[in-house]
Each structure stands twice: as structure tokens, then as C-alpha cells.
Amino acid sequence: xxxxxxxxxxxxxxxxxxxxxxxxxxxxxxxxxxxxxxxxxxxxxxxxxxxxxxxxxxxxxxxxxxxxxxxxxxxxxxxxxxxxxxxxxxxxxxxxxxx
Amino acid sequence: xxxxxxxxxxxxxxxxxxxxxxxxxxxxxxxxxxxxxxxxxxxxxxxxxxxxxxxxxxxxxxxxxxxxxxxxxxxxxxxxxxxxxxxxxxxxxxxxxxxxxxxxxxxxxxxxxxxxxxxxxxxxxxxxxxxxxxxxxxxxxxxxxxxxxxxxxxxxxxxxxxxxxxxxxxxxxxxxxxxxxxxxxxxxxxxxxxxxxxxxxxxxxxxxxxxxxxxxxxxxxxxxxxxxxxxxxxxxxxxxxx
Numbered sequence: 001x002x003x004x005x006x007x008x009x010x011x012x013x014x015x016x017x018x019x020x021x022x023x024x025x026x027x028x029x030x031x032x033x034x035x036x037x038x039x040x041x042x043x044x045x046x047x048x049x050x051x052x053x054x055x056x057x058x059x060x061x062x063x064x065x066x067x068x069x070x071x072x073x074x075x076x077x078x079x080x081x082x083x084x085x086x087x088x089x090x091x092x093x094x095x096x097x098x099x
Numbered sequence: 100x101x102x103x104x105x106x107x108x109x110x111x112x113x114x115x116x117x118x119x120x121x122x123x124x125x126x127x128x129x130x131x132x133x134x135x136x137x138x139x140x141x142x143x144x145x146x147x148x149x150x151x152x153x154x155x156x157x158x159x160x161x162x163x164x165x166x167x168x169x170x171x172x173x174x175x176x177x178x179x180x181x182x183x184x185x186x187x188x189x190x191x192x193x194x195x196x197x198x199x200x201x202x203x204x205x206x207x208x209x210x211x212x213x214x215x216x217x218x219x220x221x222x223x224x225x226x227x228x229x230x231x232x233x234x235x236x237x238x239x240x241x242x243x244x245x246x247x248x249x250x251x252x253x254x255x256x257x258x259x260x261x262x263x264x265x266x267x268x269x270x271x272x273x274x275x276x277x278x279x280x281x282x283x284x285x286x287x288x289x290x291x292x293x294x295x296x297x298x299x300x301x302x303x304x305x306x307x308x309x310x311x312x313x314x315x316x317x318x319x320x321x322x323x324x325x326x327x328x329x330x331x332x333x334x335x336x337x338x339x340x341x
Contacts, residue, residue, distance in 0.1 A: 001267070008203060009188065009282055013267040016284050059289035060202065060282045 006057040007064045007080045020054030023065055023084065030092065050076055052084075108135035115160045116249075116309065117316050124330050131215040131333070134161035139332035151335040152300050154255040154328030156319055159304075160312065163217035164244045165224065168206045172239030176207060179223055183207065188280040190293045195219055198304075200280055200293050208244060208291065210304060213337050248291075249312035251305040252336060253319065257326035258301050262292070264322045270294070272301060286318045297339035 002014040022044055027036055045051075048071050055066045055078070065084060067076040108114035108122070113134035115121060121128075126137035137158055139147055151157075167176060173183050176199065183191050183199050190200040196212030197219050211217055229235055253261070259270040265286040269275060281292045290307030307315055320329065 012283060016267075057282075059284055059291075062203070 004055070004066070004075055005078050006060075006062065007078055008062045009057055009060060012057065016058055018056050018058055020056055020063065023052040023054055026089070046070075054081075111135045113161055115158050116312055117158055117160065120313070120316055121158060121330070126330070126332065129333075131161065132163065132217050136161045136215070137330070137332050138334045140330050144334070147331055147335045148338055150327075150329060151254045151297075151331040151339055152256065154257040154261060154323050154326040155253070155331035155335065156316075156323065156328065157252045157254070157331050157333060157336055158316065159213075159215075159250045159252055159333070160309070162213075162215040162250065163211040163220045164209060164248070164250060164306075165220050166206070166208045166242035166244045167223070167227070167239045168242045169237070169239035170205055171237030172205050172207060173201070175227075175238035176223070179226060188282070190278045190280055190295065192278070192295070193219065198278075198293065198295055200291070202280065202282060202291070205239065206242075208306070210250065210293075210306075213333065213340055215333075244306075247309055248306040249309045249315065251316070251319070252302055253305055254297065254300055254302045254331065254336065254339070255326075255328065256301060257323075257328065258303055261319075261322050261326055261328065262303070265319070266292075268292070270303065286315060286322070288315060290315075297336055298341050300339045302336070302339070 003011050004014050004017050005011050024040060027040055050067055050069050053066050053068055054063060056063050063081060064078055065081055066078045068074065069076060108118040108128050111130055111134060118135065121137045125141040127139050127141060128135040129138040176183060181193060181199055183201060187201050187203050190198045192198055195218065196214065198210050200208040202208055209220060211220060224241065227241055259272065262270045266283060268281045268283050275294055277294050277296050279294055283290065285292065285305065285307060288307050288311055290305060293304040295304060296302050323329065
């Protein structure tokens with residue numbers, strides 16, 4: 001069985017994990033175009049090589065980030081999402097902005 | 100521990116969702132904190148104790164358990180007198196025999212002692228309250244576990260070998276210490292295993308989705324068959340604990 005290292009729980013069978021898509025940085029919702037927003041929400045780059053992806057350890061519902069080589073399917077590194085997402089994102093109230 | 104009087108599960112306010120299966124296996128019930136707990140299975144007491152030492156499983160689902168989660172949880176529980184260490188995936192024993200299982204940096208699953216009085220859990224539930232100050236002080240929030248997780252205890256020398264058949268984690272005694280937690284897949288179900296030995300007998304709490312308890316109870320016993328394992332009552336566990 002393929003083994004993945006969960007940052008919270010340690011090495012586990014790959015069957016305990018689900019894939020959650022590419023990690024991408026959110027564009028500024030106030031200035032972004034609809035096309036860019038749609039791309040951020042729905043389009044995958046499908047890079048051949050090392051990519052950053054969301055993975056979830058299902059028994060603990062723990063989401064983290066894995067760097068994986070999509071050509072060789074090797075898992076390079078796994079780490080808590082807090083390494084990248086380390087600042088609170090404040091969403092301005094759109095309706096108030098327009099006043 | 101004094102022998103508990105026999106009773107029937109239907110006569111009490113709370114009973115295990117497995118009580119029909121327990122009855123079929125020959126369980127005798129007794130009242131613990133208002134609920135009907137299987138205390139023995141009609142065996143000779145010494146025989147049941149030997150089974151618990153070798154390969155047994157007990158249904159503790161009627162006993163009290165709860166949880167707390169969120170930023171500030173551990174700090175708040177510490178102000179309430181609980182002893183909780185830094186490490187996650189470790190369970191910390193409390194003075195009354197309860198175990199505070201730190202599932203994540205800000206999440207605690209609290210299981211009662213085998214006495215099952217619920218004293219600590221009741222006190223915490225009564226003390227917990229968000230204050231009126233703003234911004235609100237982060238003390239976490241309760242995550243009730245009584246109706247979310249079934250609670251079994253797997254006991255005996257063969258427990259690590261049995262778990263090896265249904266789970267990918269190494270539970271051998273020199274690899275998986277007392278107090279250690281595994282949150283993993285058990286017999287294809289997500290679950291939590293916590294090692295808390297009873298005296299010299301290896302013992303593991305097994306907590307998993309309550310709605311699938313009817314599946315998990317016989318599934319684990321099926322894996323126990325080759326070790327001549329079977330159900331044991333609360334009396335045997337209490338005697339092992341001493």
C-alpha cells in the first residue's frame with residue numbers, strides 16, 4: 001500500500017486520504033475580473049511535474065498541503081496549510097464599499 | 100468494586116443502541132449513572148476475566164463522554180483543573196481516571212473513567228459559558244460526543260494482532276505506548292483508538308461513528324475469532340483495573 005505522511009497523524013495508508021485539488025492563491029475579490037475568478041474557482045492547471053495540492057486525512061477531516069510529482073506520483077513533502085495560509089483574510093462588505 | 104444489581108435495558112432511560120445484540124450474546128445489565136450497561140455475559144466470573152486478559156471487547160457506549168474544541172479550548176480546560184500536555188494525538192489521564200484525548204492542538208475528546216459517574220464531564224458542561232465581553236474571549240466550544248461516537252474497549256494480549264487484521268497502524272505494545280492515539284481507518288470505518296491499559300492488561304478504547312455501531316461490533320468480533328475472543332462486561336474491566 002502506498003503511504004502518505006499526514007502532518008497531524010503521521011504515515012498512513014493512502015486509502016485514508018482524499019485529494020482536494022490544486023492549491024492556488026485567491027485573487028483579490030474586489031479587483032478581479034469574472035474570468036479570472038472563474039479560473040480560480042474551477043480551472044486546474046494539470047501541471048506535469050511537482051505541484052502543490054490539498055489533501056484531506058479522512059478519519060480526522062484534517063486538510064493539509066502536499067507537494068507531489070504528477071509524473072512519477074512521488075509525494076515530495078506534506079505540511080500544515082498554516083505554512084502558506086498564515087494570515088486572516090478579511091472580506092470587505094461589497095454593498096458598503098459602493099456607498 | 101461492589102457487584103452491581105441485575106437489571107433490564109428497557110427499564111432505564113438510556114441503553115446502548117446495541118442492546119439487542121448484547122442480549123443475544125447473553126449480557127446481564129446493570130444501572131450505571133441512569134443507563135443500562137452490560138456488566139457480564141453469564142460466564143463464570145473467572146472465565147470472563149481470562150477472556151478479557153486474552154481477547155475481549157466491551158461496549159461502554161452508555162458511559163459519559165464529551166468534547167471541547169476551538170481556539171482557547173485547552174487553556175480553558177486547564178483552568179478547570181485538567182492536566183493536558185502539549186502533544187497532539189496523546190491522551191492525558193485525569194485524577195479521577197478520566198482520559199482527555201488531545202485529537203488536535205485545539206480539540207479534546209473526554210472519556211469518563213470506568214466508574215461512569217460523569218462527575219467531571221457534568222461539572223465542565225455546567226461551567227462552560229461564553230462571557231458577555233467583546234470581543235469574546237476564546238475558550239472553545241463544547242462538542243457533545245455521547246450521541247456521535249460508539250465507545251468500545253478492546254482488551255487483552257492478542258489485541259495488537261487482532262487490530263493488525265483490520266487496521267494499518269502498528270499497535271504492538273513496544274510501538275504504541277499507553278496514552279497514544281491513532282485516528283485512522285478501522286474495519287473500513289474512520290475511528291479513534293486510544294491505549295489505556297487496565298493494570299497489566301493491554302486495553303484500547305475504540306470510538307467510531309455511532310450510526311455504524313451495529314456493523315462494527317460484530318466486525319471486530321469476527322476478527323477476534325481466531326484468538327477465541329468475545330464480549331466481556333464492565334465488571335471484568337473494573338477488576339482488571341484493580
